[in-house]
Amino acid sequence: MSKKDASARPEARLPKGLFDISAQEIRATGEMLRVIQGVFESYGFEPLDTPAIEYTDALGKFLPDQDRPNEGVFSFKDDDEQWLSLRYDLTAPLARYVAENYQNLPKPFRRYQAGPVWRNEKPGPGRFRQFTQFDADTVGASSVAADAELCMLAADTLEALGVPRGQYVVKVGNRKILDGVFESIGLNSNDTSKHLAVLRAIDKLDRLGVEGVRALLGKGRKDESGDYTKGANLDAKVIDSVIGFVTSDELPARGAIGEEGRAELAEMDRLFKASEFGNDRVKFDPSVVRGLEYYTGPVFEAELLAPIKDERGQLIRIGSVVSGGRYDGLVERFTGEKVPATGISIGVSRLLFGLQRLGSYKESASQGPVVVLVLDRDRIADYQKMTQALRQANIRAEMYLGESGMKAQMKYADKRGSPCVVIQGGDEKAKGEVQIKDLILGATLTSIENREEYLKKQAEAQFAVPETDLVEAVRRVLSRHQA
RNA sequence: GCCGCUGUAGCUCAGUCUGGUUAGAGCGCUUGACUGUGGAUCAAGAGGUCGGUGGUUCGAGUCCACCCAGCGGUACCA
Numbered sequence: 001m002s003k004k005d006a007s008a009r010p011e012a013r014l015p016k017g018l019f020d021i022s023a024q025e026i027r028a029t030g031e032m033l034r035v036i037q038g039v040f041e042s043y044g045f046e047p048l049d050t051p052a053i054e055y056t057d058a059l060g061k062f063l064p065d066q067d068r069p070n071e072g073v074f075s076f077k078d079d080d081e082q083w084l085s086l087r088y089d090l091t092a093p094l095a096r097y098v099a100e101n102y103q104n105l106p107k108p109f110r111r112y113q114a115g116p117v118w119r120n121e122k123p124g125p126g127r128f129r130q131f132t133q134f135d136a137d138t139v140g141a142s143s144v145a146a147d148a149e150l151c152m153l154a155a156d157t158l159e160a161l162g163v164p165r166g167q168y169v170v171k172v173g174n175r176k177i178l179d180g181v182f183e184s185i186g187l188n189s190n191d192t193s194k195h196l197a198v199l200r201a202i203d204k205l206d207r208l209g210v211e212g213v214r215a216l217l218g219k220g221r222k223d224e225s226g227d228y229t230k231g232a233n234l235d236a237k238v239i240d241s242v243i244g245f246v247t248s249d250e251l252p253a254r255g256a257i258g259e260e261g262r263a264e265l266a267e268m269d270r271l272f273k274a275s276e277f278g279n280d281r282v283k284f285d286p287s288v289v290r291g292l293e294y295y296t297g298p299v300f301e302a303e304l305l306a307p308i309k310d311e312r313g314q315l316i317r318i319g320s321v322v323s324g325g326r327y328d329g330l331v332e333r334f335t336g337e338k339v340p341a342t343g344i345s346i347g348v349s350r351l352l353f354g355l356q357r358l359g360s361y362k363e364s365a366s367q368g369p370v371v372v373l374v375l376d377r378d379r380i381a382d383y384q385k386m387t388q389a390l391r392q393a394n395i396r397a398e399m400y401l402g403e404s405g406m407k408a409q410m411k412y413a414d415k416r417g418s419p420c421v422v423i424q425g426g427d428e429k430a431k432g433e434v435q436i437k438d439l440i441l442g443a444t445l446t447s448i449e450n451r452e453e454y455l456k457k458q459a460e461a462q463f464a465v466p467e468t469d470l471v472e473a474v475r476r477v478l479s480r481h482q483a
Numbered sequence: 484g485c486c487g488c489u490g491u492a493g494c495u496c497a498g499u500c501u502g503g504u505u506a507g508a509g510c511g512c513u514u515g516a517c518u519g520u521g522g523a524u525c526a527a528g529a530g531g532u533c534g535g536u537g538g539u540u541c542g543a544g545u546c547c548a549c550c551c552a553g554c555g556g557u558a559c560c561a
Contacts, residue, residue: 088561446524
């Protein structure tokens with residue numbers, strides 16, 4: 001091919017924020033999903049799946065405009081000119097589903113759902129443009145028992161995934177308490193922009209500390225890189241009051257709304273205590289905000305407490321791995337009818353990322369297939385037959401399908417992580433035998449100095465058996481390496 | 484979006500400050516020593532638009548400008 005052709009070829013590359021998923025990761029994720037599913041099932045939730053694509057207007061607030069239809073969400077036009085989008089979470093599709101099937105669903109409706117979601121935004125460490133969420137929601141229950149249960153579910157799930165107690169925490173807050181605070185400091189609830197600015201500032205408490213939040217509530221803040229963030233411009237006295245509130249352990253309530261929120265948290269606390277979920281698992285934290293305009297009552301999030309480092313040993317923060325709360329307005333968007341709902345979402349991709357970084361996630365090493373070497377090309381049928389015999393004995397096996405010689409076939413088997421290979425050349429065929437070579441045992445041979453021991457091990461690692469004993473012999477080798 | 488850092492072989496990087504013949508290392512890859520036998524050892528080999536474009540210069544991986552990409556922070560985050 002000429003150079004000109006080369007420049008016309010597409011570059012093999014992956015869009016940013018998106019990743020190929022290797023065999024190992026598929027196995028790890030699959031294992032994780034099964035564990036989560038087991039816990040969710042045990043809580044009585046019922047599975048549901050919905051498509052990756054929804055009508056954009058059903059997804060909510062990110063309606064594509066003419067110029068930038070893909071802000072935040074990936075969107076495209078159907079051939080009937082209607083906007084479609086890739087879902088950006090599993091909650092909006094749930095709301096659509098409930099609204100669409102309201103009559104026939106048992107109320108409260110409790111479902112779990114797992115699947116990829118997409119966000120068209122800048123990726124960061126532990127932040128991707130496609131990631132997997134695992135959600136559980138209860139729709140049609142206004143009792144905070146539903147909320148409390150989700151917090152317990154979050155804690156139970158993390159422990160089931162191997163996060164030791166004490167290395168995570170589920171933090172619980174309540175938007176009503178914050179609303180009470182806003183009321184008491186005279187923040188007009190119509191002034192949403194200031195409202196949001198204050199909420200955002202509070203949300204950053206754990207990251208920026210008290211002084212950072214103070215700056216954001218006041219004139220604004222400059223970060224280490226020199227970027228400047230505009231503040232909420234509150235009076236010093238009001239700032240003190242807000243800071244006093246979010247740093248308090250007491251959750252003091254202000255006003256009628258605040259009192260309502262406090263009562264809800266007290267009720268949740270009672271439920272936690274009754275089921276023996278102590279402060280080492282679930283903790284009240286006034287700075288938990290989440291979702292800004294979205295949540296209407298209790299809000300919760302879980303995070304990993306152990307410090308997480310990147311490849312270079314630099315500390316990185318991946319944020320919360322589970323988040324949720326009560327949203328009483330979502331279904332109403334469709335039906336006009338108020339339907340109370342509460343849910344949590346586990347960031348599976350992020351959690352897996354975090355657990356892997358912590359090294360606390362043990363991936364079960366998976367073994368490659370037994371490889372039947374092809375030495376005499378004209379006897380492929382024989383090799384295929386041996387392979388089938390192994391498969392029928394429930395042994396993962398394959399015949400070498402490449403074109404290369406024996407050495408390359410051995411390398412191939414090695415790379416595949418094969419426990420052993422089956423060898424039958426002309427000599428063995430004449431004797432009606434096959435050779436079994438144990439690659440795992442064989443790998444230990446090079447380190448043996450003592451000649452006698454070496455020979456002994458080598459005889460163990462590779463041996464001949466009658467053709468009829470093939471399956472039996474392979475089984476014996478496999479059993480050597482069972483964990 | 485804003486700020487900062489980094490772009491040299493498949494990977495990790497040296498070389499850039501102080502411009503000068505064919506641009507290096509380790510790992511990986513291919514082949515061979517090796518008997519029909521992976522992993523060890525030794526040897527050979529393949530592999531590079533030095534992120535891109537323009538400029539300065541007799542001469543640019545090296546200096547300058549702009550652009551692009553990646554990473555990190557920050558903003559936004561249902």
